[in-house]
Amino acid sequence: MTASRLPQFSGKTGRPELMVILGSTLTVIAILGIVTFLLIREHAGAKETATRSATTIAQLIDADVLRTVELYDMTLQGLIAAAQRDDLRQVSPQIRHLVLFDRSTTARFKGDILLLDKHGEVLADSSLIEPRPGNFADRDYFQAHVTNTGSGMYISRPFKPRCDCEDSNEWRISFSRRIASSTGEFLGVAVASMRLTYFDQLFNSLYIGSDSTLNIIDDAGILLAQKPYLEHDSIGKSFATRPNVVRILREGSGSFESVSSIDGRQRLYTFSRVGNLPLTVIVALSGNDVFAAWRRTALVISGATGVLCIGLLWLSWLLCRELRLRHQAEQELAQLAATDSLTGVANRRILDLTLRHEWFRAQRSGQPLSVLMIDADHFKAFNDRHGHQGGDEALRTIAKVIAANVRRPADLVARYGGEEFSVILAETDSTGARQIAEKIRMAVQQLPKTEGDELPMTVSIGISTWTTQTDVTLEQLLFAADKALYQAKEQGRNRVVAGS
Known part of the structure; x- marks a missing residue:
């Protein structure tokens, strides 16, 4: 097993840079949410202020229009009341004109004030003592009073006067009331026009x-x-x-x-x-x-918020990069601390930790656990012939062969010490362990001969297996594997022996 496949026993279960990213992201979201909320509230405030201002303007217009229309209505009511007086028929036209239109002087922007009979003919005109002939039976206000028996005031559609006078192109509207007899019979219309320049x-x-x-x-x-x-x-x-x-x-x-x-x-x-x-x-x-002022404020605040959020994210990125580099350095140090520097497989400390971990896991699950003890045959003599450099190269080669034949991620290859290696095989019974051990032995035996040697390099392997039927401790399991290894040595080396 190579160093990259070593199990991790660090107590750290999280990545600090992930927490920084999460924290900065949540902070940016919170800032954007708060700023958005404030801008929306300010927008609503600007709208509410403008609405109040517009409402005030509308009320001012309403009040002025109501006063003006009230003056025109008083003029019409006075005209109708005077027209229904019988004694006016006995007075001169000048006095009759004064009585009929005595209230018309109070109306602002007034145009013609007319008294029409039931056929639409002009009976009296505020601008002339002797009214000009004319018929207004086709006007919308006249038709409305003919068909409607109500006594309320009617406001006409805009119109232009029928005359060749200088203000003939000036728009006007008229206010009118129905004139009726005591029995409700239609007698005519009192109408007063107002120039829309008002x-x-x-x-x-x-x-x-x-x-x-x-x-x-x-x-x-x-x-x-x-x-x-x-x-x-x-x-x-x-x-x-x-x-x-x-x-x-x-x-x-x-x-x-x-x-x-x-x-x-x-x-x-x-x-x-x-x-x-x-x-x-x-x-x-x-x-x-x-919203002009609000837009300026929103632009400034949005720009400042954007700069703040970008700066925060940039600082978070820098911090994450440093944390990531630190994490990689810690991982490399942990890897180095868990790896045998000569062979590249796990060292004795990781072997002990892994063996204890797999032992307790096997106790809980009831699955078998096997241990291989592997020793290079005649290694002292090999080392004497080829020197320490040759011996080190031979150990690295053996470690690669062992790791190549132990493929499961849960299994572990470790250097036990000197020329001795150990393999932990989780959830593997004695038969399976022997098959793997034989593959390792055969693979080592088939390695090319070292120059100057007549015989190939070989290894001896001892096996011990724990099952639920065996009553041994972890120390006894290791001792049984080591004892089986020595039995293989005594029986002639280059062989596999399973401990009892």
Whole structure:
């Protein structure tokens, strides 16, 4: 058996470099996990802060729009109440005009305020004492009041006025109420229009970032106002089929992150309804603005963490390399300590340890255990003829022959001392041991003759075997093998003898 096949009896069962690798890997994973958790928490914090800010902006818009719509509603209610007074028919047109539109001066960004009869004809106009002829029966607000008997206020779709005036291209919406008799009969409509530049001025007073938008849509998904405009001529256009608008109209209020279907940019949408009006305010903050500070922080922290983890792994690699070199050196030293320096097989110390180990294993398992004692015949005379160098070479050759014929990993070939060798054969009975011994004897006998010798080199072998039927100790087992060896010597050498 060569030195590479020697059993290891070191008390170390683990590799320290493996523990270093495991520890550093777990540390890196823990660092990355903690940093990832903190970055995710900071991302959520940035989103929450932006949502609160957007919610505040939406509430400011809601409050202003509610006040403005309330003023228009008061104007309409005053117009309806005055129109139903019978005594106004007796006064002059100027006084009648003042009474009808006395509340209209409080409405901001007002356009025309009209009183229409049940056919849509103009009965009174806030801008003229004598109203211009006109019919508005085709307007959506008029049709809505004809078919709906409710007395609530109606907000129209955006439209442009029917006139050749200078503001004919200016978008407007109208607020209207139904005029009915005491019996519910439809008598006409009071309508007040508002220029949508109101929303432009309102939005301009609020700063939300360079790439964010403010929007107001109605319940049909029609855009009433936007800052800045993402599409040309988008006012009055329906966005009801866009996924983000569908979600906004369905949920009514809330916040979510999504990609704009118009420009494809990531935005944080915060939205809410304006009181009980069919209007929704949408604050769409740019993802770049919301998370710009977080991205800078994440970049710095990620870079520092990456450098730290790489440095830790590099230091761990260096330490592992040193530990591995140390482990290899210890293994080599242990191998040298377990190997006979001349023959390369196990030395006497390993023989004793292995024999004791196999003895106790055989006691537990009940399997037989055999020991061979092998001695080179006439070695003293051979050594005298060829010198110590020749004798050493002969011992190395014999050791190689013995190891070549003992092939099982559990078996052991060792130098017992001088020209004597020992072989431990685990789980091998006397018959098996004799077969191996004969193979060794024949292999040695067939070695080429040394120059100057007439006879080949030979060995004598003694065998002892322990079984459950024998009542011997470990020392007695060795003594029996040694005794059988001497019997082989006395019987003429170059033979195998099994001890009794």
